[in-house]
Amino acid sequence: xxxxxxxxxxxxxxxxxxxxxxxxxxxxxxxxxxxxxxxxxxxxxxxxxxxxxxxxxxxxxxxxxxxxxxxxxxxxxxxxxxxxxxxxxxxxxxxxxxxxxxxxxxxxxxxxxxxxxxxxxxxxxxxxxxxxxxxxxxxxxxxxxxxxxxxxxxxxxxxxxxxxxxxxxxxxxxxxxxxxxxxxxxxxxxxxxxxxxxxxxxxxxxxxxxxxxxxxxxxxxxxxxxxxxxxxxxxxxxxxxxxxxxxxxxxxxxxxxxxxxxxxxxxxxxxxxxxxxxxxxxxxxxxxxxxxxxxx
Numbered sequence: 001x002x003x004x005x006x007x008x009x010x011x012x013x014x015x016x017x018x019x020x021x022x023x024x025x026x027x028x029x030x031x032x033x034x035x036x037x038x039x040x041x042x043x044x045x046x047x048x049x050x051x052x053x054x055x056x057x058x059x060x061x062x063x064x065x066x067x068x069x070x071x072x073x074x075x076x077x078x079x080x081x082x083x084x085x086x087x088x089x090x091x092x093x094x095x096x097x098x099x100x101x102x103x104x105x106x107x108x109x110x111x112x113x114x115x116x117x118x119x120x121x122x123x124x125x126x127x128x129x130x131x132x133x134x135x136x137x138x139x140x141x142x143x144x145x146x147x148x149x150x151x152x153x154x155x156x157x158x159x160x161x162x163x164x165x166x167x168x169x170x171x172x173x174x175x176x177x178x179x180x181x182x183x184x185x186x187x188x189x190x191x192x193x194x195x196x197x198x199x200x201x202x203x204x205x206x207x208x209x210x211x212x213x214x215x216x217x218x219x220x221x222x223x224x225x226x227x228x229x230x231x232x233x234x235x236x237x238x239x240x241x242x243x244x245x246x247x248x249x250x251x252x253x254x255x256x257x258x259x260x261x262x263x264x265x266x267x268x269x270x271x272x273x274x275x276x277x278x279x280x281x282x283x284x285x286x287x288x289x290x291x292x293x294x295x296x
Contacts (some may be wrong), residue, residue, distance in 0.1 A: 054078070054266040061262050077266035086270065088242060089249040093228055093271075095159055096245055100166040100227045101220050105169075108174035109216065114205050115175070116182045118192070128179070134172030139165075143236055151235055161237040162245070165228065170223040181215040182208055225275060246271045 036139050049066060055073040056064065064071070111127070118124040155161040185208060193203050209216075231247040238244065250264055 003145070050265045050268060053262055056262050058260055058262055077260075077262045079269070080260075081267045081270060084249075085241070086249070086267070088268075089244050089246050092159060092243065093245045094274075096162050096166065096230075096234075097224055097227045099159070099163040100170060101224050104167045104170035104223060105174060105216060105220050108171050108219065109178055109209075109212070110204070111171070112175050112178035112182050113200075113208055115179055117200065128175070131172045131175045134169075135176065139169055139232060143232060146233075147236055156237060157239045157243055159238075159243060162230070162233045165233055165237075166227050170227070174219040174223065177219050178212060178215055181212045185211050216238050221278065228271075228275060256277050 045067075052069060053061060053066070055075070055078055056070045057072070057074055057076065060070065060072070069259045097157050111131070115124050115128045150161045150165075155164070188205055189207055193207055198206070229247055230245070234243075234248045240246075246267070250267055
């Protein structure tokens with residue numbers, strides 16, 4: 001009798017498991033999953049074309065199927081890019097990006113801390129309002145005043161002419177994000193450190209910084225992408241070939257009547273590699289910073 005009961009119980013559990021699995025299948029978001037896979041294909045096709053074309057000769061680019069693998073892969077395009085002063089352009093982009101992100105994030109972090117800790121101050125509230133107003137002003141609307149200021153400061157045709165406006169346009173969004181993160185830190189932690197004799201600088205360094213590190217990584221990568229891919233400021237504020245950044249240097253492979261497309265795409269691949277590496281290193285903190293606002 002026990003054996004029969006055990007067999008019946010096993011069959012019952014299997015039936016319940018089958019019904020539970022069927023209910024999960026019914027409740028799956030088939031539309032969302034299909035749309036996600038479709039979007040993945042849409043994104044991967046241009047990436048595949050860029051990488052494949054960068055290994056084709058310029059003559060083969062016009063005769064072969066654009067999506068076909070190269071019959072005779074060549075690194076001549078990458079060699080041409082590297083020999084066309086690519087290291088100088090790459091170094092300029094690194095200097096501009098690092099020179100923008102480090103001071104912009106540092107200033108934004110200290111400003112966000114001051115805004116949160118001085119919540120009752122009208123002056124700091126007005127400063128926060130100015131930062132928020134900065135989000136509504138696009139770069140294109142201020143390019144002429146920025147150009148005139150750079151001329152008056154005698155910084156035209158220098159990397160500093162790109163760095164200073166980039167810092168200014170990176171601060172508003174960074175302050176907004178960091179303010180929301182610091183505001184979520186419990187006030188009791190600050191008060192306990194204050195009782196222990198910690199100064200504001202000590203609390204900024206020992207408490208606010210570790211707890212907001214994901215947000216710092218998030219704003220650094222976001223602003224770094226914008227500065228690294230920036231084209232308008234280098235175009236307007238520089239003139240000499242040795243001051244070009246990577247996006248502006250793509251013009252090197254454009255002739256009067258034709259464009260060396262495989263060489264341009266090889267340059268795009270080399271330009272994108274540092275960003276991919278940076279994302280691979282900081283992807284965990286980036287994702288935690290992006291999702292923290294939804295989980296709190």
